[in-house]
Amino acid sequence: MIYVVGIGPGEKDMMTAEAAAVIEECDVIAGYKTYTALIRSIWPDKEYYENGMRGEIERCRKCAELSVQGKNVALICSGDAGVYGMASPMIECAVEAGLGAQDVTIVPGVTAALSGAALLGAPINHDFCLISLSDLLTPWETIERRLLAAAEGDFAIVLYNPASAHRPDHLRRACEILMSRISPDTCCGYTVNIGREGESAGTCTLRELSGLKADMFTTVFIGNSRTYIRDNRLISPRGYVLNE
Numbered sequence: 001m002i003y004v005v006g007i008g009p010g011e012k013d014m015m016t017a018e019a020a021a022v023i024e025e026c027d028v029i030a031g032y033k034t035y036t037a038l039i040r041s042i043w044p045d046k047e048y049y050e051n052g053m054r055g056e057i058e059r060c061r062k063c064a065e066l067s068v069q070g071k072n073v074a075l076i077c078s079g080d081a082g083v084y085g086m087a088s089p090m091i092e093c094a095v096e097a098g099l100g101a102q103d104v105t106i107v108p109g110v111t112a113a114l115s116g117a118a119l120l121g122a123p124i125n126h127d128f129c130l131i132s133l134s135d136l137l138t139p140w141e142t143i144e145r146r147l148l149a150a151a152e153g154d155f156a157i158v159l160y161n162p163a164s165a166h167r168p169d170h171l172r173r174a175c176e177i178l179m180s181r182i183s184p185d186t187c188c189g190y191t192v193n194i195g196r197e198g199e200s201a202g203t204c205t206l207r208e209l210s211g212l213k214a215d216m217f218t219t220v221f222i223g224n225s226r227t228y229i230r231d232n233r234l235i236s237p238r239g240y241v242l243n244e
Contacts, residue, residue: 002067002099004090006080006109009195010038014115019107023074030063031076032056039076060090064097079111084132084160113158116191116219119201121233123189123221124156128236133170134161144177151181156227156236159220163213171220175210178222182206187223189234194219203229 003022008014023029023043029036030049040048049062063073077085091104117124129150135143150157157178162171178186184207191201196217204212206222214220227236 002063002073002075002090002094002104003107004075004077004081004085004087004104005107006082006085006111007035007039007076007078008110009112009115010035010078011195012039012042014110014195016107016109019109022105022107023076025072026074027071028063028066028073029076030059030066030073032059035076035078038078056086056089057093060086060093061097063090064094064099067094067099067103068097077109080109081106082108083111083113083130112160112191112194112219115194116158116201116221119191119194119199120189120203120221121230121235123223123227123234123236124158125236125238126156126224126226127153128156128158128224129153130158130160132160133163133167133174135167135170143174147174147177148181151178154182154224156224157222159222161216162218162220164216171212171214172210175206179206179210182225186225187227187229187234189221189223190214191219191221193217203232203234 003026005019005022007019012020028047028049033050033052036048036050051059063075066073075086075090081087087106091101094104095101113130131146133143186206188206188209189203190212193199221234223236
């Protein structure tokens with residue numbers, strides 16, 4: 001059996017009990033080397049298969065191969081396996097290898113939109129959407145259309161993969177696109193290294209956000225038209241009337 005496991009930020013106390021139990025019972029842990037490094041101290045005696053960035057399909061095919069050999073494999077992902085994770089490619093590779101889609105079990109984890117929101121307060125307490133700014137697999141033109149649609153719909157927005165060494169200006173470009181539709185004074189927030197050493201969070205306006213030095217460990221939150229900041233907490237109200 002293959003389990004695609006979301007490990008949250010990587011600390012055991014921020015994993016679901018199900019995720020930890022599944023990993024405990026598996027014969028092999030497979031994953032991107034940055035993520036396997038997060039959990040090796042928790043499960044030091046396990047067999048590991050790891051590789052680097054852009055090795056995703058090779059990783060999934062190896063998991064399928066190990067499963068055919070009769071091993072239980074945990075393919076780990078940071079956050080949640082079904083949110084920009086390996087759930088869909090693993091199912092596709094399992095079918096390619098002659099296994100059934102039912103031979104892959106998806107184990108949910110705490111994605112950065114949720115753990116980051118908890119650090120900031122309540123930024124996604126109403127309708128929201130997730131958009132990745134990585135154009136490795138999605139054309140930038142498509143990302144632009146999604147940003148504009150989210151702004152037009154007055155969604156709170158969570159941005160994943162806001163910047164990297166190869167695309168240092170994507171967050172600035174995204175903010176400029178959004179400011180063509182919503183106010184530059186829109187309340188925003190950001191989190192860095194959620195659940196890890198160096199964890200931090202802050203609030204700002206959309207205009208200020210455009211100058212943020214972000215990286216792949218940064219998660220960005222952009223409020224809707226009703227989002228406000230109180231005591232450095234980012235709050236998107238549900239709409240309840242408090243003083244009836």
